[in-house]
Amino acid sequence: MAIADWTKKITEITLFVEDLHRSKAFYQETFKLAILYEDESCAVFDFGNTSINLLKQSNAHELIEPARVGSGEAGARFQFTIQVSDVDKVCEELDMLGIKLLNGPITRPWGRRTACFADPDGHVWEIAQVL
Numbered sequence: 001m002a003i004a005d006w007t008k009k010i011t012e013i014t015l016f017v018e019d020l021h022r023s024k025a026f027y028q029e030t031f032k033l034a035i036l037y038e039d040e041s042c043a044v045f046d047f048g049n050t051s052i053n054l055l056k057q058s059n060a061h062e063l064i065e066p067a068r069v070g071s072g073e074a075g076a077r078f079q080f081t082i083q084v085s086d087v088d089k090v091c092e093e094l095d096m097l098g099i100k101l102l103n104g105p106i107t108r109p110w111g112r113r114t115a116c117f118a119d120p121d122g123h124v125w126e127i128a129q130v131l
Helices: 020-031 087-096
Strands: 011-015 034-038 043-048 050-056 079-083 099-109 112-118 125-130
Touching: 020 034, 020 050, 034 087, 079 087, 087 099, 087 112, 087 125
Parallel strands: 011 050, 079 125
Antiparallel strands: 034 043, 043 050, 099 112, 112 125
16 A cells, blocks of 8 residues: 555544543634543543544553553644634634633734644644635
């Protein structure tokens, strides 16, 4: 199988979370996502063409060993981007939910207007509007 045959679509993203109940509530309230599956260790949400799996950090080692599970104090190493039609409107909605922005809205020199926020475990989300 050629690389191009299996790199067309990301089907699941697993986020390691410290407090499953807190993170589950954040994703339900912020993104209004439907739960596809849940048990005592995880909650899996339907995010359109991708599933977001919130997994208790204490269960993460078995998935990635011998790699180490990083702590939230290590800092962000990636961000997710959601394209929206009106960044300023989404920022107002996030504010009404009590979600503090890390930055933005900012008009970027590469033709986008963006803003970022983090979930309770520090996973960074960017909303971006093509100008």
